[in-house]
Amino acid sequence: MALSKQCYIFSVKQLKIYPLTEDNETNLTYGTGIEIPQAKKLTFKPVYETYKCKHNGKTMDQIIDLIEGEWSLDCNLLDLEVLSKLEGDTLTTTGLDETETHELELNASSEPPYFKIEAKVKYTGKNSTVKDAHIILHKCIANRPETNLEDASYS
Numbered sequence: 001m002a003l004s005k006q007c008y009i010f011s012v013k014q015l016k017i018y019p020l021t022e023d024n025e026t027n028l029t030y031g032t033g034i035e036i037p038q039a040k041k042l043t044f045k046p047v048y049e050t051y052k053c054k055h056n057g058k059t060m061d062q063i064i065d066l067i068e069g070e071w072s073l074d075c076n077l078l079d080l081e082v083l084s085k086l087e088g089d090t091l092t093t094t095g096l097d098e099t100e101t102h103e104l105e106l107n108a109s110s111e112p113p114y115f116k117i118e119a120k121v122k123y124t125g126k127n128s129t130v131k132d133a134h135i136i137l138h139k140c141i142a143n144r145p146e147t148n149l150e151d152a153s154y155s
Helices: 080-087
Strands: 009-023 028-030 039-055 058-075 090-094 101-105 114-123 133-141
Touching: 009 039, 009 080, 009 133, 028 114, 039 114, 039 133, 058 133, 080 090, 080 101
Parallel strands: none
Antiparallel strands: 009 028, 009 114, 039 058, 090 101, 114 133
16 A cells, blocks of 8 residues: 555644754754743744746746745743753753752843754554654744743633
8 A cells, every 4th residue: 555645634743943053055063952841832834936938928937945944843842951942041050959049141132052952743644654743944043032921810
């Protein structure tokens, strides 16, 4: 049976970011992955540019290039280590046990680093030949990560 090109995606099962350590003309190299706990939603919106070749007012050919993409991520759990990696800030831990504190220093001069996002997703496997589905965004950068603090409502 041929491998199916379709499956229903239910949700993100596991999501990791991998820091980009080397970027040259032929290769992208990544460091060790960091799991983003309790990822709920990963969204990717591509931005294309279209070039048309016209002759006598008629379009003879066109080229569509992916020039960038916007991505977003929703999580249930705030992880300071992940936040520091996304923003390029410094996370410092001091003390032990009851006196232990974590300080995330947000610097205006910090440069967000590039990284790869890899999401393993839940899918329909009952009548599908798909056994392991991943979504990979190879070169991403965080743009103003938002942290929303609000009351939890349980039902």
